[in-house]
Amino acid sequence: MNDxxxxxxxxxxxxxxxxxxxxxxxxxxxxxxxxxxxxxxxIINFFLSVVLLYAKLSNYISQDINFQFTWIDFGNVPVFGNxxxxxxxxxxxxxxxxxxxxxxxxxxxxxxxLEYMKGDKRFNRYYAYLGIFTFSMIxxxxxxxxxxxxIFWELVxxxxxxxxxxxxxxxxxxxxxxxxxITNRVGDxxxxxxxxxxxxxxxTFTFDSIxxxxxxxxxxxxxxxxxxxxxxxxxxxxxxxxxxxxxxxxLPDAMEGPTPVSALIHSATMVAAGVYLSLRIFAMLTAxxxxxxxxxxxxxSFLAATIAITQNDIKRVLAYSTVSQLGYMVMAVGVGAFQxxxxxxxxxxxxxxxxxxxxxxxIHAMHHEQDMREMGGLRKKMPIxxxxxxxxxxxxxxxxxxxxxLSKDGLLAGSLAFAHLTGHWLLPxxxxxxxxxxxxxxFRLVIMTFHGEPRNKEKYDHAHESPFVMVLPLIVLTTLSxxxxxxxxxxxxxxxWFLSEWVHTxxxxxxxxxxxxxxxxxxxxxxxxxxxxxxxxEHAMHWxxxxxxxxxxxxxxLGILFxxxxxxxxxxxxxxxAEKLKPAYLFSLNKWYVDEFYEAxxxxxxxxxxxxxxxxxxxxxxxxxxxxxxxxxxxxxISGIFDKxxxxxxxxxxxxxSGLLGLGFRRLQSGRIQTYxxxxxxxxIILLLFFEPF
Amino acid sequence: METIGLNHFLVVSAILxxxxxxxxxxxxxxxxxxMGIELILNSANINFVAFSKYGNYGxxxxxxxxxxxxxxxxxxxxxxxxxxxxxxxxTHINIDEIDELNS
Numbered sequence: 172m173n174d175x176x177x178x179x180x181x182x183x184x185x186x187x188x189x190x191x192x193x194x195x196x197x198x199x200x201x202x203x204x205x206x207x208x209x210x211x212x213x214i215i216n217f218f219l220s221v222v223l224l225y226a227k228l229s230n231y232i233s234q235d236i237n238f239q240f241t242w243i244d245f246g247n248v249p250v251f252g253n254x255x256x257x258x259x260x261x262x263x264x265x266x267x268x269x270x271x272x273x274x275x276x277x278x279x280x281x282x283x284x285l286e287y288m289k290g291d292k293r294f295n296r297y298y299a300y301l302g303i304f305t306f307s308m309i310x311x312x313x314x315x316x317x318x319x320x321x322i323f324w325e326l327v328x329x330x331x332x333x334x335x336x337x338x339x340x341x342x343x344x345x346x347x348x349x350x351x352x353i354t355n356r357v358g359d360x361x362x363x364x365x366x367x368x369x370x371x372x373x374x375t376f377t378f379d380s381i382x383x384x385x386x387x388x389x390x391x392x393x394x395x396x397x398x399x400x401x402x403x404x405x406x407x408x409x410x411x412x413x414x415x416x417x418x419x420x421x422l423p424d425a426m427e428g429p430t431p432v433s434a435l436i437h438s439a440t441m442v443a444a445g446v447y448l449s450l451r452i453f454a455m456l457t458a459x460x461x462x463x464x465x466x467x468x469x470x471x472s473f474l475a476a477t478i479a480i481t482q483n484d485i486k487r488v489l490a491y492s493t494v495s496q497l498g499y500m501v502m503a504v505g506v507g508a509f510q511x512x513x514x515x516x517x518x519x520x521x522x523x524x525x526x527x528x529x530x531x532x533x534i535h536a537m538h539h540e541q542d543m544r545e546m547g548g549l550r551k552k553m554p555i556x557x558x559x560x561x562x563x564x565x566x567x568x569x570x571x572x573x574x575x576x577l578s579k580d581g582l583l584a585g586s587l588a589f590a591h592l593t594g595h596w597l598l599p600x601x602x603x604x605x606x607x608x609x610x611x612x613x614f615r616l617v618i619m620t621f622h623g624e625p626r627n628k629e630k631y632d633h634a635h636e637s638p639f640v641m642v643l644p645l646i647v648l649t650t651l652s653x654x655x656x657x658x659x660x661x662x663x664x665x666x667x668w669f670l671s672e673w674v675h676t677x678x679x680x681x682x683x684x685x686x687x688x689x690x691x692x693x694x695x696x697x698x699x700x701x702x703x704x705x706x707x708x709e710h711a712m713h714w715x716x717x718x719x720x721x722x723x724x725x726x727x728x729l730g731i732l733f734x735x736x737x738x739x740x741x742x743x744x745x746x747x748x749a750e751k752l753k754p755a756y757l758f759s760l761n762k763w764y765v766d767e768f769y770e771a772x773x774x775x776x777x778x779x780x781x782x783x784x785x786x787x788x789x790x791x792x793x794x795x796x797x798x799x800x801x802x803x804x805x806x807x808x809i810s811g812i813f814d815k816x817x818x819x820x821x822x823x824x825x826x827x828x829s830g831l832l833g834l835g836f837r838r839l840q841s842g843r844i845q846t847y848x849x850x851x852x853x854x855x856i857i858l859l860l861f862f863e864p865f
Numbered sequence: 866m867e868t869i870g871l872n873h874f875l876v877v878s879a880i881l882x883x884x885x886x887x888x889x890x891x892x893x894x895x896x897x898x899x900m901g902i903e904l905i906l907n908s909a910n911i912n913f914v915a916f917s918k919y920g921n922y923g924x925x926x927x928x929x930x931x932x933x934x935x936x937x938x939x940x941x942x943x944x945x946x947x948x949x950x951x952x953x954x955x956t957h958i959n960i961d962e963i964d965e966l967n968s
Contacts, residue, residue: 843961845890845898852886 177226177262178238184219184270185309187212188277192302199295209298210285213278213305220267220274227267228673236262237315239377257377261315264673265513269312269447272517273440276524277305279644280435283528286640287431287535297337297429304330304436311444316376317366317405320448324362324408327441328355334436335428347424354421358411365404368397382454386680395457395685402460405452413445413497416471420766422494426486430531433486438493438527439520446500446516453509454677457685462595465505469586469601472498474763476608480615481749481759484541485530488616492567493523495605499582502598507690507708508585509676514669515578518652522563522575525648529563532556532641533620536634540627543616548625552634557621559645564617566652568610568727574652576723577664579606584719588711592689606723610730618738662720874915881908895948895958899941906937 191212199205227236239259248254281301288297307330310323328351336348370376372391373384391397409415414422425437436442449456449464456464472495479491496519503512534541536553550557566575583606586599625631636642650656658667665671679690689708736742749756761767839850881904888901910930917926952958 841964843964845961849890852890 174231174234174236175238177223177231177236178260180219180223180226181260181262181266181270181313184216184223184274185306185313187216187219188302188305188309192299192306195295195299195302199299203295206295206298209302210278210281212302213274213281216305217274217278220270223262224267224271227262227264231262232264232672236260237379238262239315251371251374254374256318257316257375258319259315259377260313261378262313264675265447265450266312268513268517268673269443270309272520273305273308273312275647276435276439276520277301277308279524279528279647280431283434283531283641283644284429284431286638287531288429293337297334300330300333300337301432301435304334304441308440308444311447315378317369317378317381318376320451321359321362321366321408324359324412324444324448327412327444328352328359331355331425331436331441334432335425337428337432341427343424344427347421347427351421351425354418355411358407358409358418361404361407361410363408365401365407368401368404378451382680385455388682390682395682398455398681398685399457399459402452402456403463406449406456406460406464409445409449409501410467411445412448413442413501414471414494415445415467415498415501416474417765419471419475419494420762420769423487423490423762426484426490430486430527430534433490434524434527434531437490438523442493442497443500443516443520446497446504446512449501449504450509450513450516453504454680456504456679457681458687458690459685461505461507461687463505465502465586465589465595465598468498468501468503468505469598470498472496472502472605473601474498476605476612477759478762479612480608481756483543485533485543485546485616485620486527486541488543488612489523489526489530492526492609492612495609496523496567499579499602499605502602503582503585506582506586506589506598507676507687508582508589510670510674511578511581511585511664513674514657514664515582518566518574518578518657521648521651522566522573525559525563525645525652526567528641528644528648529556529560532637532645535637535641537630538633540630543619545627545630546620546625547623547627548621548631549634550621552631553621553636555636555642555645559649560617560621562649562652564613567613568731569606569723570727570731571724572654572661574654574657576661577654577657577667580719580723581664581670583723584712584715587715587719588708591711591715592708593687603722603726607726607730610727611734614731614734615738618734622739871915871919874911874919878908878911878915881905881911893959893961895951895960898960899944899948902944903937903941906933906940909933 191209195205195209237259238261239257241255242258243256245254245256281298284297284301288294291297304327307323307326311320311327314320314323332348332352335351336345339345339348366376368391369381373381373389375381385398391401411418422437422442426433428437475491475494475498479488479495482488482491496515500512500515500519503509503515532553533546533549533556536549536556537546540546562573566573569576569579583599583602586602590596590599654661657669658664660666679686683691689711737745737748758764885901885904885906885908888904889898890901892898892901910933913926913930913933915926916922917924917930920926948958951963955963
């Protein structure tokens with residue numbers, strides 16, 4: 172198999188969903204069943220991505236495929252020299268895995284929505300939007316340069332906006348879509364600046380040539396600090412897209428969109444784009460940048476987990492848990508656990524979309540009730556959904572035999588090793604606390620939804636297991652949440668093919684003095700890319716392995732136990748507990764007042780500023796305009812008066828004079844021949860008297 | 866008693882001319898106006914003949930007088946035809962009321 176075939180397949184997978192989008196948008200009026208074409212295209216796309224995955228991992232496992240062409244050639248530009256912009260595709264192992272995940276989940280969501288969105292009046296449009304989302308996500312995944320990533324990044328933002336606001340008749344949905352878009356824009360601004368810095372320094376957007384130039388010692392503005400800043404600025408894009416603190420506020424609100432959309436976009440793929448970007452630029456991150464990233468991620472995961480504990484809306488709990496898990500991944504990137512960050516990205520995509528689709532199934536059964544306090548006892552009515560939920564919850568809580576255990580354990584070990592090597596013990600502390608809280612709130616959700624007595628009898632009676640097309644994705648995703656896809660040994664992820672063969676930590680290219688000690692290469696030029704970083708790091712990881720395993724198991728179990736104690740066996744009354752810890756409870760319930768803070772500062776600040784500007788506009792700008800108009804009016808009034816009385820006066824006077832003369836002369840023209848005759852005679856006499864011709 | 870000379874003729878002619886003018890200017894009836902014109906023409910004839918008799922100009926004046934008489938006859942014929950047409954159109958021949966061109 173030729174590698175150009177892989178490139179072609181990847182381009183086809185990119186363009187098929189776009190084709191579906193165009194098809195549905197243009198022809199859906201004439202063919203109301205056209206959404207089936209969208210589903211069909213996605214199924215083809217999925218098979219193509221499977222082919223790609225298989226071909227890449229069997230034939231080109233240690234070789235990256237690059238395909239590049241010049242898009243725009245500016246020729247010789249003053250100051251910059253030769254500038255040309257290349258677009259291209261890079262297919263490495265994480266690309267094909269990510270493509271597989273995106274296409275799989277997108278396909279499952281397409282199928283799932285067939286039932287969930289049934290009867291919606293914009294059904295075709297919904298599929299069109301899903302298509303353009305898939306297109307843009309694939310674009311991010313296969314891009315080999317920052318420019319293409321940025322283009323598709325914005326497209327993802329757009330499709331997310333369209334899908335969150337899909338039910339735009341609801342004000343909350345319309346607001347949420349705006350919020351998501353604007354919040355993302357803040358992050359994108361930083362990313363844009365970062366990309367511009369990169370371009371002005373390296374005259375290229377392509378990752379490989381950027382990395383090559385960095386390793387050759389070319390730095391932005393010749394300073395390490397600027398390299399750090401560039402990394403952080405580009406990471407800001409990830410902060411927006413992956414909902415990291417302080418831009419995490421949009422994601423929970425994005426739950427206003429249809430639930431399958433939440434599953435596809437706001438848990439599995441789009442929000443993963445931020446982490447994916449951080450992984451792409453991993454090689455150019457300096458120690459300081461990584462530390463910033465790790466702290467942002469760790470704090471985000473802690474913040475979101477504390478909020479998730481008290482939320483009552485089933486989707487909101489999942490939303491905050493998504494933020495929390497994304498924080499984990501970002502933290503893993505920051506602590507240098509590249510493999511585990513990506514691993515967690517994949518496993519999280521599966522079990523979180525499973526949880527969302529499961530919650531969609533519950534919401535569907537409960538006739539669009541999302542409040543967990545109205546649920547309960549659904550276990551008997553919806554056994555398959557329940558099973559899917561249980562497996563996914565175990566996965567997210569990090570219980571062995573699940574995929575989540577493997578990745579989460581790994582990244583916690585990574586953070587612990589990092590702390591051991593550099594002394595930043597706060598990060599693993601956050602990590603382990605989050606593990607405890609995750610297990611607690613997930614099982615709180617499961618118990619409140621599926622166990623106990625039904626709290627709303629009427630809705631409970633109407634509840635039923637979802638139809639086949641909704642259950643099928645749950646089954647597929649549930650099996651994917653188990654360990655055996657990734658490794659043969661359920662407690663040792665590093666022995667599996669996923670980590671040992673498929674995903675490798677890229678070599679850092681930043682100058683030696685800006686790296687963490689453990690990332691420094693001992694001897695110049697001798698590096699084993701299969702081994703992450705240095706031997707020192709390997710030792711630390713090995714040291715961290717057992718304590719992490721024990722601790723995370725203990726904490727996960729403890730969390731589940733607490734959840735059962737409080738919500739199932741009711742040994743502790745949750746209301747009483749909430750009353751006792753009232754300040755903390757309220758703080759968490761109100762999401763740390765972050766929204767209120769933004770409302771009070773940025774939003775009202777912006778509003779006040781725009782009010783001031785509107786005053787300026789109203790009084791100064793409009794004043795100038797109106798003043799000019801007034802002056803013009805006065806001048807024209809004067810010239811009008813001049814016109815009216817002087818010019819018109821002349822004209823009228825002339826006319827009046829002519830009239831008067833005419834009035835006199837017309838008496839002469841009486842038409843009476845005798846009068847004329849008299850005049851002739853008298854004139855003759857006068858002439859004769861005057862001139863005396865004789 | 867003085868013999869009749871040129872001056873006598875001229876005076877008669879002048880009186881006749883004046884009467885003719887008076888008639889043309891004052892009469893409303895078109896026929897009367899025509900008659901006034903005849904008087905003027907005849908006064909001119911008297912002048913022609915008188916100058917022919919007393920002047921040193923040959924017989925040209927008398928011949929011209931004959932031409933004028935013929936001319937006057939023709940003029941009367943045409944003018945009377947016009948007057949008849951006027952009468953047909955307006956049922957009267959008062960020339961001061963015939964001012965169609967005036968307005």
